[in-house]
Amino acid sequence: MTDGRRRAQHLVLAAACLAATLSGCALGPDLSPVAIQGQVDLTVPEPTPFTGRTFDADLLVTSAAPLPERVVDRVADQESVRRAAPLSVFTIAAAGRSVTVVAGDPTHLRAFSAPHVARRDDAWRGLAAGAAIVSDTAVPDSDISTVQLDPTGALPLAGVAAVTTLPVRTDLMVNESWARALRAPVGNAMLVSIVDGEDVANVLPAIERAVGATAQVVDLTGAGPGAAPRPALLTGGAVAEAVGSFTYVPQPDGTIQIDPDWVADRIVTTDVPILGRVTCHRVMVPQLAGAMAELVERGLADLIDVSQFGGCWVPRFIASDPTRGISLHSWGIAVDLNVSTNHRGTVGDMDPRIVEVMAAWGFAWGGLWSDPDPMHFELAALRN
Numbered sequence: 427m428t429d430g431r432r433r434a435q436h437l438v439l440a441a442a443c444l445a446a447t448l449s450g451c452a453l454g455p456d457l458s459p460v461a462i463q464g465q466v467d468l469t470v471p472e473p474t475p476f477t478g479r480t481f482d483a484d485l486l487v488t489s490a491a492p493l494p495e496r497v498v499d500r501v502a503d504q505e506s507v508r509r510a511a512p513l514s515v516f517t518i519a520a521a522g523r524s525v526t527v528v529a530g531d532p533t534h535l536r537a538f539s540a541p542h543v544a545r546r547d548d549a550w551r552g553l554a555a556g557a558a559i560v561s562d563t564a565v566p567d568s569d570i571s572t573v574q575l576d577p578t579g580a581l582p583l584a585g586v587a588a589v590t591t592l593p594v595r596t597d598l599m600v601n602e603s604w605a606r607a608l609r610a611p612v613g614n615a616m617l618v619s620i621v622d623g624e625d626v627a628n629v630l631p632a633i634e635r636a637v638g639a640t641a642q643v644v645d646l647t648g649a650g651p652g653a654a655p656r657p658a659l660l661t662g663g664a665v666a667e668a669v670g671s672f673t674y675v676p677q678p679d680g681t682i683q684i685d686p687d688w689v690a691d692r693i694v695t696t697d698v699p700i701l702g703r704v705t706c707h708r709v710m711v712p713q714l715a716g717a718m719a720e721l722v723e724r725g726l727a728d729l730i731d732v733s734q735f736g737g738c739w740v741p742r743f744i745a746s747d748p749t750r751g752i753s754l755h756s757w758g759i760a761v762d763l764n765v766s767t768n769h770r771g772t773v774g775d776m777d778p779r780i781v782e783v784m785a786a787w788g789f790a791w792g793g794l795w796s797d798p799d800p801m802h803f804e805l806a807a808l809r810n
Contacts, residue, residue, distance in 0.1 A: 468556030481619035489641035529605035680746025707758035708739035717787035736762025774800030
């Protein structure tokens, strides 16, 4: 197997997982891209011929729900706006991290890409045909043709290239048919390029008035005052729908400051068997408590070293590194158990009976990933 192929297979776990059937993805089998490719038409019209001109993304308009058409029109009709591109921005849970996906019309996405990427007709035709463009920061190998999703299939790639400028890391670009198939909020964002000579600080208030309370406007130039909240929208099945989306502000230490209203509504602190006091997403608590109670009932409580519980809700980037995406611990839907003997990248010593019980209660185990994280369990399915 070539190094490029290995990176392609590792990518699904480290940066661009779309496979719902792959252990570690919190989507649900009904949303497996392998299954979707055989059941849904994922093609869209090919992009119009490239004009040779690309646009800087100065502002991002974003919402948890699709933007109303009237809002899109009001933004596009502003005299200070040179180009506006509707698109979808959403997140998929994969292997203990969040994967940011951008979906949209290939012509619009192409216009906001780097010039050397925009000139690649093959990549944009491939995107229209249902393939994907993967971030070159995730896979530095331009010869990869597929991403292995699971033992049954692979997602074809249109190319490996730099992707659109967004306030969050973008791992994967697909067309809008994929967004619909994955039940993402189609058209929940817009990239905006302002006319030359305009000051972003002067344009921003007009765009904010145009969108009203329906969305947020993020300054991508860095010229505005302070850090604007960024969206984190988890998409792809019952777990994602139950967990909800939030906005956050990155902190210098690699943590993130999440909207306090979301935290107050979704994050709870309570007692569960074995682990004692935990702070997690309220949706996950009953299943975590159920799993721990079953371990007690089966006489297996001693398999959990309470002193080595790594926590649940920890709002941060993966390894506190903003380039690696937001950890699923930020949503409070993952727990780390017996951390001292189950480091990432090792086989670890997690007892298979723990894995069995956790799986029965809807948790995927990180020890099954190609880049194993044996301490990690994340909520992958809801149980009654």
